[in-house]
Amino acid sequence: MVQMEKQNHEESEQTNLLDYEKIVASKEFQQMLSGKKKFVISFTIFFMGYSLLLPFLVFYTDILDHTFIGDITWAWVYGVSITVMSVWVCSMYVRKSEKIDKQIQEIIEKEGL
Amino acid sequence: MNWTVVILFALMSIGTLFITYYASKKTKTAGSFYTAGGGLTARQNGLALAGDFMSASTFLGLIGAFSLTGYDGFFLMYGALVSFLVVLFLVAEPLRNLGKYTLADMVTTRFKYKQVRGVTAFNTLVISVMYMLGQLVAAGALFKLLLDIPYNTSVIIVGIAMLVFVLFGGMTATSWVQIIKAILLIGGVFILFMIVMWKMNFNFIGIFTDMKTATPMGADYLKAGIKYASGWDAASLSLGLILGTAGLPHILIRFLTVPNAQVARKSVVWVMWIMGAFHIMVIFLGFGAAKLVGTSNIMAANPAGNMAAPLLAKLVGGDILFAFIAAVSFATILAVVAGIVLTGATAFSHDFYNEILKDGKATERQQMTMARWASVGVTALSIVLSLGLQEFNVAFLASIAFTLAASSNLPVILLTIYWKNFNKTGAIVGMMTGLFGTLILVALSPNVWNPVPGATIITGDPIFPLNSPGIVSIPLGFLACYLGALFGNRQTNVKAITNDNFNEILVKSNTGHDVKGVVRH
Secondary structure, three states: OHHHHHHHHHHHHHHHHHHHHHHHHOHHHHHHHHHHHHHHHHHHHHHHHHHHHHHHHHHHOOOOOOEEEOOEEHHHHHHHHHHHHHHHHHHHHHHHHHHHHHHHHHHHHHHOO | OOHHHHHHHHHHHHHHHHHHHHHHHHOOOHHHHHHHHHOOOHHHHHHHHHHHHOOHHHHHHHHHHHHHHHHHHHHHHHHHHHHHHHHHHHHHHHHHHHOOOOHHHHHHHHOOOHHHHHHHHHHHHHHHHHHHHHHHHHHHHHHHHHHOOOHHHHHHHHHHHHHHHHHHHHHHHHHHHHHHHHHHHHHHHHHHHHHHHHHOOOOOOHHHHHHHHHOOOHHHHHOOOOOOOOHHHHHHHHHHHHHHHHHOHHHHHHHHHOOOHHHHHHHHHHHHHHHHHHHHHHHHHHHHHHHHHOHHHHHHHOOOOOOHHHHHHHHHHHHHHHHHHHHHHHHHHHHHHHHHHHHHHHHHHHHHHHHHHOOOOOOHHHHHHHHHHHHHHHHHHHHHHHHOOOOOOHHHHHHHHHHHHHHHHHHHHHHHHHOOOOOHHHHHHHHHHHHHHHHHHHHOOOOOEEOOOOOOOEEOOOOOOOOOOHHHHHHHHHHHHHHHHHHHHHHOOOHHHHHHHHHHHHHHHHHOOOOOOOOOO
């Protein structure tokens, strides 16, 4: 079975070598790619920035030292909010990916992959 | 000797043996040994990922860190969740779409050279063994404290127990052990959390006021700076943790156990919710330990705070809860170590033996035999090395593995998927520089050099000032990839061919129309 899989794989590589150029150059693929890129890059900058900002804010400023409720300071709220932020960003990704999945499905059907 | 602990440990071992027995019936081919045939569901893989990632240092270490260092516990903790965002956004789906059994499979989809495969597999082995050393040293220390078993014996017991179910059950048994461990860990932490908060009248706001007077640190307990001297120190540690996960082979290989990118994505959602809940409870368990057990009692049992959770369990729940938490710690270590051994063994038998030595023509039987011998070899090597490392700090060993992963694997993974001009030379140079650069920096760091005689291996001033080399070695890894690629492109004139291949990678990694290594049932 493994050998057959390999053979198929080699065949598809030979016949599709040019097709990949065509698919990548197609309008649909480029559209999908640029949408994905925009989303991934902007969100990656956001979550990296959000989380790496914390140590600098708590060590070098006192804006998070003010109290939120009782003796809980904003520094603790920020710390816990990274957990909430991560779960939120994750759900945004899932939602965006579902849209991209549809675009990809169209490309797959059109190109007969 | 605490007999409740012994009985629970025995029950747990019998349970894993049953899992192994059933899994061994399903483990007939090399593919099922390496990746459980690629047939796991999102929930199964999500739980297994959480079980694979949350090691003894996550469970015991974080509760200890919050109890002893208050706010500074965050810097050890929050990187973990963010690191799974890095995995989700940049690595998980392309890896599932391009890979088959190993990380090297993914990289060699683009660069079809044996040298690239060899270097990637070697890298996987070094990082895996490094990570495992930290776990085995932790296991030895834990057993010594919990059961009074000598360090050397404990390490050997854990090694052999884990080897049994890897040998016979392969990835199926390992996955199930990780799934059950994740459920036990979350369950155990939840029970402990409810009891501790009940003792505190579920007053989530008042506990902060209490903490101002509960420890010798006073009000400083609630502020940053007890453990870390500066923001750069804390940020460097966090950066290493955030980027490390996306390069750890035993975590990445879990994405090859699912059938497609959609399931890979959904399994990360599971990890997020599980670890998010865990992290919130850990903060309050740290508070509870500091307030109820007391800083001096925690430090007396273990200066690093690793015994905070078991001691808290004993205080609020007596011997039974103590035994349960101890058994959960045991399961935690077993599950993580098994995942790592399996990763190392797969890299050896699939990459070195089958693909490089046998040109991919080894029979299923030969591969299975080789994978099993490799498991024995990796375990034996790790046991022997960890016997000599008893005096090393566990968190330090684990952090080297993370930094190695972020410096040598991550740059190559990202550039292979996303950079058109990346090439074979860049991949090899980048991985080797990241690997040896990190090891050399560690060898020159304060971990090895100390002016006080006897404090570390060598007496003298450290040549490199930072404990964690990540902030230097991670950029170094990326730079080496870039320079290597420039050099390689200038030297050969294969640019046109690599470019063609990149389009293929682009289509495959985005559409997943060519997913390999999945057995259709």
